[in-house]
Amino acid sequence: MSRLVIVSNRVPVPTPGTPPAGGLAVALSGAMKARGGLWFGWSGGKLEPGADEQPEPEITTIDGVTYAVIDLAQRDLDEYYAGFSNRMLWPLFHYRMELTEFTRVTLSGYHRVNRLFAQKLAPLICPDDIIWVHDYHLIPLAAELRAMGLRNRMGFFLHIPFPPPDILTVLPNHADVVRSLAAYDVVGFQTPIDLENFETYVRRERVGRRLPDGRFVAHGRAVTVEAFPVGIETQVFADVAAASGRNALVRRTRESLGDRSLIIGVDRLDYSKGIAQRIQAFETFLLLDPEWRGRCAYLQITPKSREEVPEYAAMEREVAELAGRVNGSFSEVDWTPLRYVNRTVGRNALAGLYRQAAVGLVTPLRDGMNLVAKEYVAAQDPENPGVLLLSRFAGAACELDGALLTNPYDVDGTAGALARALDMSLEERRERWSGMFEKLKTHDVAWWCQSFLAALEQPDEPSQASRIAAAG
Numbered sequence: 457m458s459r460l461v462i463v464s465n466r467v468p469v470p471t472p473g474t475p476p477a478g479g480l481a482v483a484l485s486g487a488m489k490a491r492g493g494l495w496f497g498w499s500g501g502k503l504e505p506g507a508d509e510q511p512e513p514e515i516t517t518i519d520g521v522t523y524a525v526i527d528l529a530q531r532d533l534d535e536y537y538a539g540f541s542n543r544m545l546w547p548l549f550h551y552r553m554e555l556t557e558f559t560r561v562t563l564s565g566y567h568r569v570n571r572l573f574a575q576k577l578a579p580l581i582c583p584d585d586i587i588w589v590h591d592y593h594l595i596p597l598a599a600e601l602r603a604m605g606l607r608n609r610m611g612f613f614l615h616i617p618f619p620p621p622d623i624l625t626v627l628p629n630h631a632d633v634v635r636s637l638a639a640y641d642v643v644g645f646q647t648p649i650d651l652e653n654f655e656t657y658v659r660r661e662r663v664g665r666r667l668p669d670g671r672f673v674a675h676g677r678a679v680t681v682e683a684f685p686v687g688i689e690t691q692v693f694a695d696v697a698a699a700s701g702r703n704a705l706v707r708r709t710r711e712s713l714g715d716r717s718l719i720i721g722v723d724r725l726d727y728s729k730g731i732a733q734r735i736q737a738f739e740t741f742l743l744l745d746p747e748w749r750g751r752c753a754y755l756q757i758t759p760k761s762r763e764e765v766p767e768y769a770a771m772e773r774e775v776a777e778l779a780g781r782v783n784g785s786f787s788e789v790d791w792t793p794l795r796y797v798n799r800t801v802g803r804n805a806l807a808g809l810y811r812q813a814a815v816g817l818v819t820p821l822r823d824g825m826n827l828v829a830k831e832y833v834a835a836q837d838p839e840n841p842g843v844l845l846l847s848r849f850a851g852a853a854c855e856l857d858g859a860l861l862t863n864p865y866d867v868d869g870t871a872g873a874l875a876r877a878l879d880m881s882l883e884e885r886r887e888r889w890s891g892m893f894e895k896l897k898t899h900d901v902a903w904w905c906q907s908f909l910a911a912l913e914q915p916d917e918p919s920q921a922s923r924i925a926a927a928g
C-alpha cells in the first residue's frame with residue numbers, strides 16, 4: 457500500500473488539552489488514526505518578525521502519524537489565510553458575494569504560500585506516495601507540485617460548498633481556480649449539489665466535458681470528480697456519549713437544568729452558521745409559545761473563530777447583543793433562557809451534552825457538510841432520542857432525511873419547527889432517528905476515507921501519464 461500524504465492548512469498536532477474545533481481537523485484525525493502516514497501543513501503558529509520566511513518543517517511522529525508543520529509569517533497569514541482564503545473564497549463559496557473582498561495583493565499572497573507549501577513538501581515526498589490535499593486554502597498546490605516535476609497521484613477534497621456558476625464567476629480568477637483543479641487526478645465534493653454546480657460551470661464556461669467513463673476532461677487532463685460526503689467516527693462517538701454520565705461537566709449541566717428540556721447549538725462563531733437568525737428564531741418561539749418559558753433552556757456553544765477577519769469581529773458583536781436582548785427580555789430570577797458560551801468544549805463533554813439535548817439546532821445559512829449534525833444524531837439514546845432540526849442548506853441535509861428540515865432565513869418557520877420538535881412523540885422521534893443512525897454507521901469517516909482513496913489509488917491510464925509528461 458502506498459504511503460498516504462495529507463496536506464491541509466490546519467494540522468492539529470495532538471497536544472494534551474487542546475481539542476480540535478473545526479470539522480476538517482476532526483474528520484482527518486479520524487482518517488489518519490486508521491491508516492498512518494505524513495500530514496503536512498501550517499502549525500497554527502507565527503514566525504517571529506524578522507525571522508527567515510522560508511522555515512524548515514518541524515517534524516514529529518505520534519501514534520504512527522508523522523506531522524510536518526511550518527509556521528507562517530504575519531504577512532502570509534494576512535494575505536493567504538485571513539485575506540484570499542477567508543475574505544474571498546470562504547464567503548463566495550458560501551454564496552455570500554456581498555461579504556467578499558478581492559485584491560491582487562491577497563491573491564498573490566495566496567499563490568506565494570501555496571508555492572512555499574510545495575517547496576517545503578516536495579523534498580519529503582517519495583515517488584509512490586499518494587497525496588491528498590484538503591480545502592480551499594490549497595487549490596493551486598497540485599499545479600505547483602506538478603510544475604516541480606512530481607508525478608504522484610494527487611487528490612483534492614473541498615470541505616466547503618462549490619457554488620453555482622453565476623456566483624463562482626464573480627471571482628475574477630475563476631478560470632484559474634478551475635484550471636488548478638484539473639491538475640489533480642481526483643476532485644471530491646461533499647454533496648451531489650456541489651458536483652452539479654461544478655458540472656454546470658464546466659459546461660457553461662466551455663472548459664471541458666464529461667467522458668463516457670464518468671470522468672471530466674478539462675485543460676487537457678482527465679479528472680475523476682465525485683461527491684464523497686464526509687462522515688464521523690459514528691460508533692466511537694455513540695459509545696463516548698453513552699458513557700458520558702461519568703463526565704463532570706455533563707453531570708453538572710444536567711443538574712443545573714432540573715427537568716427543563718435542553719436545546720443545543722454548537723458552531724464556530726462564523727456568519728455561515730446562521731447563529732443570529734437562530735437566536736431570533738428562539739426569541740420568536742418564546743414569544744409565540746409562552747408555555748415553554750421556564751421549561752426549556754437553549755445552550756449555544758460558540759468558540760471564537762478567525763477573529764482577524766473584520767466580518768467575524770462584526771458578527772461577534774451582533775450575536776452577543778442578540779443573546780443579551782433575549783435574556784434581558786425573557787429571563788426570570790430563577791431562569792435564564794439562553795446560555796451563550798464563547799469557548800471550546802472538549803469532544804467527550806460535547807457527546808454527553810448532545811445526548812442530554814431534546815433538540816439539536818443546526819441551522820447554517822450554508823455549510824459544506826456540518827459534522828455537528830451527524831454527531832448529534834450519533835450521540836442520542838436509542839430509547840429516547842432527541843430531534844435534529846437541520847437547515848436544508850447544510851450538506852448534511854442530503855443524507856439526514858430523518859431530520860426536521862428548516863429554512864434558516866425563515867425565522868418564524870424555524871420557531872414553529874422548534875415547537876414541533878419539542879412536542880414530538882417518542883414513536884416519531886425513534887423512527888426518524890433510527891434510519892439516520894444506520895446511515896451514519898455505514899457512511900462513517902472510515903468509509904469516506906476509503907471511498908476517496910479507492911478513487912485516488914486507481915492506476916493512472918497511460919494516455920494520462922503521457923499527457924502530463926508532455927505538459928512538463
Ligand SMILES: O=P(O)(O)OC[C@H]1O[C@H](O[C@H]2O[C@H](CO)[C@@H](O)[C@H](O)[C@H]2O)[C@H](O)[C@@H](O)[C@@H]1O
Binds near residue numbers: 479823826
Ligand atoms: O481552520 P479554521 O479557519 O479555524 O476553520 C475550521 C474549519 O472550518 C471549515 O470546515 C469545513 O469542513 C467540515 C468537515 O468536512 C465540514 O463539515 C464543514 O461544513 C466545513 O465548513 C473549513 O472548511 C476547514 O478548512 C477549517 O479547518
Ligand SMILES: O=c1ccn([C@@H]2O[C@H](COP(=O)(O)OP(=O)(O)O)[C@@H](O)[C@H]2O)c(=O)[nH]1
Binds near residue numbers: 478799802
Ligand atoms: O466547542 C467545540 C465546538 C466544535 N467542536 C467540533 O468542531 C467540529 C465542527 O465541525 P463542523 O463540520 O460542524 O463545522 P466547521 O467548524 O468545520 O465549519 C465538530 O466536530 C465539533 O464537535 C468541538 O470539538 N468543540
